[in-house]
Amino acid sequence: MPEISLVQAINLALARAMADDETVIVLGEDVAAEGGVFRATEGLLDRFGPERILDAPLAEGAIAGLSVGLAAQGFRPVAEIQFTGFIYPAIDQLVNHASRLRTRTRGRLTCPMVLRSPCGGGIRAIEHHSESPEAMFAHVPGLRVVIPSSPARAYGLLLAAIRDPDPVVFLEPTRLYRAAREEVEDDGAALPLDRCFVLREGSDLTLVSWGAMIRETLEAAELLAAEGISAEVVDIATVKPLDTEGLLASVGKTGRCVIVHEAPVTGGVGGEIAARLAERALVSLLAPIERVAGWDTVMPSPRLERYYLPSAARIAAAARRALAYQ
Amino acid sequence: MPEISLVQAINLALARAMADDETVIVLGEDVAAEGGVFRATEGLLDRFGPERILDAPLAEGAIAGLSVGLAAQGFRPVAEIQFTGFIYPAIDQLVNHASRLRTRTRGRLTCPMVLRSPCGGGIRAIEHHSESPEAMFAHVPGLRVVIPSSPARAYGLLLAAIRDPDPVVFLEPTRLYRAAREEVEDDGAALPLDRCFVLREGSDLTLVSWGAMIRETLEAAELLAAEGISAEVVDIATVKPLDTEGLLASVGKTGRCVIVHEAPVTGGVGGEIAARLAERALVSLLAPIERVAGWDTVMPSPRLERYYLPSAARIAAAARRALAYQ
Amino acid sequence: MLVEKSDDKLIAATADGRADLPAVVAKFEIRRSRFLDPAGKPVRALPDFARDRAEMAALYRGMVLARSFDAKAVALQRTGRLGTFPSALGQEAVAVGIAAAMRRDDVLLPSFREHGAQLWRGVTPVELFLFWGGDERGSNFAQAREDFPICVPVGTHVPHAVGVALAIKLRREDRVAVCAFGDGATSKGDVAEALNIAGAWKLPAVFVINNNRWAISVPVAQQTAAETLAQKAIAAGFDGEQVDGNDVVAMREAVARALAKARAGGGPTLIEALSYRLGDHTTADDASRYRSDSEVSPHWAEEPIGRLRRYLVEEESWTKSDEEGLIDEVASLIDRAAEAYLVFPPPAPEAMFDFTYEILPRDLAEQRREALGAAAE
Amino acid sequence: MLVEKSDDKLIAATADGRADLPAVVAKFEIRRSRFLDPAGKPVRALPDFARDRAEMAALYRGMVLARSFDAKAVALQRTGRLGTFPSALGQEAVAVGIAAAMRRDDVLLPSFREHGAQLWRGVTPVELFLFWGGDERGSNFAQAREDFPICVPVGTHVPHAVGVALAIKLRREDRVAVCAFGDGATSKGDVAEALNIAGAWKLPAVFVINNNRWAISVPVAQQTAAETLAQKAIAAGFDGEQVDGNDVVAMREAVARALAKARAGGGPTLIEALSYRLGDHTTADDASRYRSDSEVSPHWAEEPIGRLRRYLVEEESWTKSDEEGLIDEVASLIDRAAEAYLVFPPPAPEAMFDFTYEILPRDLAEQRREALGAAAE
Numbered sequence A, B: 001m002p003e004i005s006l007v008q009a010i011n012l013a014l015a016r017a018m019a020d021d022e023t024v025i026v027l028g029e030d031v032a033a034e035g036g037v038f039r040a041t042e043g044l045l046d047r048f049g050p051e052r053i054l055d056a057p058l059a060e061g062a063i064a065g066l067s068v069g070l071a072a073q074g075f076r077p078v079a080e081i082q083f084t085g086f087i088y089p090a091i092d093q094l095v096n097h098a099s100r101l102r103t104r105t106r107g108r109l110t111c112p113m114v115l116r117s118p119c120g121g122g123i124r125a126i127e128h129h130s131e132s133p134e135a136m137f138a139h140v141p142g143l144r145v146v147i148p149s150s151p152a153r154a155y156g157l158l159l160a161a162i163r164d165p166d167p168v169v170f171l172e173p174t175r176l177y178r179a180a181r182e183e184v185e186d187d188g189a190a191l192p193l194d195r196c197f198v199l200r201e202g203s204d205l206t207l208v209s210w211g212a213m214i215r216e217t218l219e220a221a222e223l224l225a226a227e228g229i230s231a232e233v234v235d236i237a238t239v240k241p242l243d244t245e246g247l248l249a250s251v252g253k254t255g256r257c258v259i260v261h262e263a264p265v266t267g268g269v270g271g272e273i274a275a276r277l278a279e280r281a282l283v284s285l286l287a288p289i290e291r292v293a294g295w296d297t298v299m300p301s302p303r304l305e306r307y308y309l310p311s312a313a314r315i316a317a318a319a320r321r322a323l324a325y326q
Numbered sequence C, D: 001m002l003v004e005k006s007d008d009k010l011i012a013a014t015a016d017g018r019a020d021l022p023a024v025v026a027k028f029e030i031r032r033s034r035f036l037d038p039a040g041k042p043v044r045a046l047p048d049f050a051r052d053r054a055e056m057a058a059l060y061r062g063m064v065l066a067r068s069f070d071a072k073a074v075a076l077q078r079t080g081r082l083g084t085f086p087s088a089l090g091q092e093a094v095a096v097g098i099a100a101a102m103r104r105d106d107v108l109l110p111s112f113r114e115h116g117a118q119l120w121r122g123v124t125p126v127e128l129f130l131f132w133g134g135d136e137r138g139s140n141f142a143q144a145r146e147d148f149p150i151c152v153p154v155g156t157h158v159p160h161a162v163g164v165a166l167a168i169k170l171r172r173e174d175r176v177a178v179c180a181f182g183d184g185a186t187s188k189g190d191v192a193e194a195l196n197i198a199g200a201w202k203l204p205a206v207f208v209i210n211n212n213r214w215a216i217s218v219p220v221a222q223q224t225a226a227e228t229l230a231q232k233a234i235a236a237g238f239d240g241e242q243v244d245g246n247d248v249v250a251m252r253e254a255v256a257r258a259l260a261k262a263r264a265g266g267g268p269t270l271i272e273a274l275s276y277r278l279g280d281h282t283t284a285d286d287a288s289r290y291r292s293d294s295e296v297s298p299h300w301a302e303e304p305i306g307r308l309r310r311y312l313v314e315e316e317s318w319t320k321s322d323e324e325g326l327i328d329e330v331a332s333l334i335d336r337a338a339e340a341y342l343v344f345p346p347p348a349p350e351a352m353f354d355f356t357y358e359i360l361p362r363d364l365a366e367q368r369r370e371a372l373g374a375a376a377e
């Protein structure tokens, strides 16, 4: 089994889904001949032809909107938005249509579509190429929101997203596209869309994160381990719906929790997780839940982004504070 | 001093701002001759003429976008989106431009615009006319987000929003437009955009809410008072930036807190408030923070909306649970 | 560039030196069609379908049914038994012309003023009352199951039509997506994006602008500087045309022609139907705030039902008893529907949970339990 | 409807019975202009400004400067000292033609491929290097302070131009908003909405489509079925025209004409500049994945700098030493700018807090303290 990168795992899952189910259609800007600006759709044109993989005109709103139409007709469109900085024009279609077509029609029409988009910073990209807007989608009833943090999870979660009967926003951390590598078996097995993943077991505290920040979080766990602190690392993976039980199981055990994400702290998914834990696990909490996240500033351009992105050191410091708390 | 309704207070503030500052321009769909579908802009055309109040073509994205251009040129556009269900096409301009024009240009160009929109349910309106998307905006750095809950606060907060040097999303609870009435002095005095308001003092627990839900929250406080429970009611009013100190002052005193909002609970502003309280006030918390909010379902059509909207009874029940907690 | 136009007022010949531009690289024109004048007189040879009295009577019935439905809906709203309702008074020919030209298995994507088309296609008046009464079950049509529900956010369904048409094209089916929207909708980016893609992909789609001249209080001349709305198609690289939208014969003919073209692989068409909103925007609107009676009243002479009735009386010996029979039949149909609507069992609160996802997430299942507990109290 | 076109391949005469539509209600045409052919030969009388050798030399210098800047930016990127960069190789005439026609106090709203225009208007190469190097200070132009920064989200700045033009009109100023965007951008709803409003309000705005025939890997023929992009203006009810975008004389003339019209109250104009993207989309792109050399190479014969040089040599006795002098001057200017950029002091981390709002919110002030503490470590 070869080691592949996260973007290759995406490619593998797309190819698998298209081979298994001819209603799966890939569309987006530059996805066909170009194979996607990150090569996520490379080779699909040759293999599946121009009726299964379509270059769309430059119109994100319509890409989302026509996917709703395709999905209502029984296709399973997997649309790519080239960067999450350009996903905002698709929000209207996601909120007002994709997420509610089923309930509006009491199940007569449904919307099994996936909107994929590379997200997050740390790749020294120009403005609008480094955003983490998952919280905006996680608030929308009727959507599922998924962010993988490793090639194997990318593969299994994307397959699950494509097979899911409802719309899924699938955000792929750009920073991990090539950096994350592991063996992935192309066995067509999906991962559950409603479970978090314990990536590292520990007993002193729980570090919760998702997406690219899993790297810094695991690094922080290493730093802490060197100090004799045993940190459990939980990858949320599916930020909507949240696996509250999974989180409670870990935090119930450790009693301390640091939540890490790249998006601005205010209104981020970390707030929701902290609120749920404070609601359900107040007795088990031995220390305040800390959030280590992006600041409430606009994502800066590359020359300042390292001051913006949470670092392993910041995470470890928060963990130490949580542990020091009496 | 006459009693006026909330929508009349909006109208009064707009007229005052336009009279005081000729760079204030009102625009939107049906705002001129029609005076707005809720009459928020009634009379402004006669008083200020067609160059100060403009009926825009039906294009919410461009209404937001051209407001950015106007604002960069030194105007203070106050744009109306007819219902928050139609505000989503404006998000791209708000996130990618309005909120960051200042920081992108390091202060060379700025964006003092206001985007007003009637929000919330309970008026038995058809699909897409009853949404509460404040959390989506509250996550966006560079924006301020304000939701008044009474005529006087609507007046003072809207004046502050218009005078603020940065973009403000100003959401007006449709349900209160005519239902809320009080005396409002047209004195041109703005209210602060970074303070919450204590609407009712109490000592046993804090009920936190904003917008239309303030009504049910105050009702719940009455129900509780009848049982001898003294509930403090805090109106957040400005959901971004949050007045953390104001909240901590109240919850620090009472030790128990129920947060009430109409938007779906997951990813709502209530989660952020609960997270902040759990971070900062863990020691003072005598009970888990409860959230009484909309369900994580699509806002239903009128015949089911009463099952969706939090009721005074639900709020009071949560308050009793919080009080019963040992 | 505008080189010639029928309406003198709109001609704006510029004198800014353009004359020395050497090469004309493209020319376009917009045509307008009509078969029956306002008096119901044919202005040219009618299309084949018009020779069939039954067909013409059906068109007439479709419009009468739409207007009766409208009147009942307004009455129900006025008495507090229906939500805000947008009457299509005066625009019945647009909706009926569209639906009559379509095949059953074509897909209709309406805005909110095409109940005449929905009724023709088998959506029941009870379903429509339910929808406007605030009940999602009204969009779970028993017939026309692939048709889209009424779309309230203006113009946002037009991209859906592109997706539907793409699905049809990819499956090589002999069907067409038919999408209707208002004059105001033509200002929305969604519509421009959708038309452009439909053109680029040569999709089997027919787009109909239900141009009733007003978008709430904004007249079309304030909505755009375009001389016609049909020319929005020029930007998308396909044919646009104007049709007298108060002439149901012209509507049906133009839509049929566009459908045939689409089925033959000729790609999309944009039809601008020129009609007029005789009533208020909705029951919540008071149009007298922004337009005068003198602006409205001339348009009554153009309205489609009287026009076709005059034709039927003149050319098809439509009698008083034909008329009365129809009115009775339709009235009782609508009355029965209204009664059925009024006694329709209330929706179950759990429905809002059960249709949010196919697979109920665990946290939502918990909320469902809590909500049902609260509802039971 | 297309009745006549210069390019035979695109004529799609339909035979679907439209012939019996009675009335043509509007006709449009799109014209194309050019002054210098690819060999630099005038094809017709040149505009007045072309009689001034200094002006023509300035246009030439502007294009050479843009290309030198481009080359340096690419070199800096290749050596890891600049971020991803979109070269405008071959499109210099579009940018320079726009800027040369503008007045200082007009407002430019560029996309990301008009550095030639920005440089002409006084934005410094250091500022541009800073921007592309990932430093917000690069958009805090010392000159051209009302110009908009580079816009990365395609087409989203076009509504800003509408707002700027509205501001100008409301203040009754003699200025114009000039907005440039790509062929791909014409598919965005933002652009259609903006053009429509500019038309409806007859705003002093000039829109220039920098049609380099590609949007990353998508050729314009896949982007739209429209025969020209100039005809996007027809949907908005104002004039659109095509210009040879590799002929800087034609560009400058067309933009000047549109500006004069706008200043005279004549409203907006859409200019489609036909050029070609000779290079990769950006330094991150490898165009050989989606287009062949044989597609690209003929366009080298059309490129604007050689074209104007041939004209200057032929008509204005431009000498080898003129050429070498210019090349030296520009090269040293760009070299000095690159050096200044490379030693530019790093930005302060607190800037990200200090410019998010004018009035720093309390919670953000707290975060600022924390961030500066972390940065200091």
Ligand SMILES: Cc1ncc(C[n+]2csc(CCOP(=O)(O)OP(=O)(O)O)c2C)c(N)n1
Pocket (backbone or CB within 6 Å): B029, B058, B060, B082, B086, C113, C152, C153, C154, C155, C181, C182, C183, C184, C185, C186, C210, C212, C214, C215, C216, C277, C281
């Ligand atoms: C996106 C959006 N913006 C605003 C509204 C509010 N609104 C409802 S109908 C309408 C006017 C629509 O005009 P038009 O498209 O001409 O359709 P008509 O109502 O005339 O049939 C407006 C502004 C809406 N429903 N959707």
Ligand SMILES: Cc1ncc(C[n+]2csc(CCOP(=O)(O)OP(=O)(O)O)c2C)c(N)n1
Pocket (backbone or CB within 6 Å): A029, A058, A060, A082, A086, D113, D152, D153, D154, D155, D181, D182, D183, D184, D185, D186, D210, D212, D214, D215, D216, D277, D281
């Ligand atoms: C809204 C948006 N979608 C996608 C992108 C990614 N992207 C950057 S440039 C580009 C193509 C733009 O084509 P065109 O408008 O022709 O401009 P050009 O690059 O050719 O100058 C795309 C898709 C973007 N920047 N913005």
Ligand SMILES: [Mg+2]
Pocket (backbone or CB within 6 Å): C182, C183, C184, C210, C211, C212, C213, C214, C215, C216
């Ligand atoms: Mg209309």
Ligand SMILES: [Mg+2]
Pocket (backbone or CB within 6 Å): D182, D183, D184, D210, D211, D212, D213, D214, D215, D216
């Ligand atoms: Mg291009």
